[in-house]
Amino acid sequence: MSVPSVLVHKNADVLAEAVAARLITRLVDVQAARGSASVVLTGGTLGIASLAAVAATPARDAIDWRNLDLWWGDERFLPAGDPERNETQAREALLDQVELTPSRIHPMAPADSGQSAEEAADSYAAELAKAAYPEDHGPVPSFDILLLGLGPDTHVASLFPGHPALYEEERSVVAVHHSPKPPPTRISLTFPAIQAAREVWVVSAGAEKARAVHLALTGGRLQAPGAGARGRQRTLFLLDRAAAAEIPPGLGRIASP
Ligand SMILES: O=C(O)[C@H](O)[C@@H](O)[C@H](O)[C@H](O)COP(=O)(O)O
Numbered sequence: 001m002s003v004p005s006v007l008v009h010k011n012a013d014v015l016a017e018a019v020a021a022r023l024i025t026r027l028v029d030v031q032a033a034r035g036s037a038s039v040v041l042t043g044g045t046l047g048i049a050s051l052a053a054v055a056a057t058p059a060r061d062a063i064d065w066r067n068l069d070l071w072w073g074d075e076r077f078l079p080a081g082d083p084e085r086n087e088t089q090a091r092e093a094l095l096d097q098v099e100l101t102p103s104r105i106h107p108m109a110p111a112d113s114g115q116s117a118e119e120a121a122d123s124y125a126a127e128l129a130k131a132a133y134p135e136d137h138g139p140v141p142s143f144d145i146l147l148l149g150l151g152p153d154t155h156v157a158s159l160f161p162g163h164p165a166l167y168e169e170e171r172s173v174v175a176v177h178h179s180p181k182p183p184p185t186r187i188s189l190t191f192p193a194i195q196a197a198r199e200v201w202v203v204s205a206g207a208e209k210a211r212a213v214h215l216a217l218t219g220g221r222l223q224a225p226g227a228g229a230r231g232r233q234r235t236l237f238l239l240d241r242a243a244a245a246e247i248p249p250g251l252g253r254i255a256s257p
Contacts, residue, residue: 019203145199200229
């Protein structure tokens with residue numbers, strides 16, 4: 001797993017724009033090299049704001065949207081179209097404005113699909129396994145970029161401190177109950193799935209995240225799930241100054257404009 005690098009931006013608005021620019025550039029480069037690319041989306045304020053910033057950037061059309069696989073790191077287990085679903089918010093922010101290939105958009109099942117949260121998690125795991133190639137050496141594809149927000153309690157995706165999902169080493173997707181962040185029932189990738197990604201980008205802003213950022217950079221993943229947000233090749237913590245206030249000295253801070 002890669003050691004995190006930290007980039008600090010002035011404020012949340014600049015951070016969202018910078019994440020959008022980085023995402024566009026990275027996807028263009030990956031598609032130029034391989035013809036296709038895959039991204040795992042996240043919910044949360046900055047996760048969605050970054051997608052909206054992509055939508056507002058003319059350079060977005062440099063991405064070959066038809067050759068992009070979109071997955072989710074977690075989902076709130078709510079009926080289809082519910083405004084609180086991460087999928088709904090991603091579609092409103094960006095996905096409904098670009099020409100994607102419908103079969104390459106992989107939302108997690110809604111609560112009115114007839115499946116329980118456990119069945120929906122198993123279905124998503126099967127979909128991931130079907131998309132994996134032998135060279136991925138595991139039950140999920142080697143995602144090019146996996147985006148994560150960070151909760152004030154250091155959760156990422158729907159992996160919350162003290163929850164059994166933190167200990168899952170086999171399954172790639174699990175149902176989560178009694179989430180401390182509403183809604184109570186969710187579906188989430190597990191650490192093995194997250195850590196299969198080539199690059200993991202943790203995007204966080206606000207003073208209320210400063211302690212969580214410190215713990216995610218220095219702690220253990222069972223106490224601070226954000227500490228398990230690591231990519232195989234690269235891990236970026238993309239922060240605003242407020243969220244970066246408690247970064248330990250000397251940690252790979254790349255930029256602080
Ligand atoms: O479903 C969700 O809520 C997200 O996937 C969750 O992991 C989110 O990214 C963090 O809670 C940060 O959210 P904020 O940036 O809004 O604090």
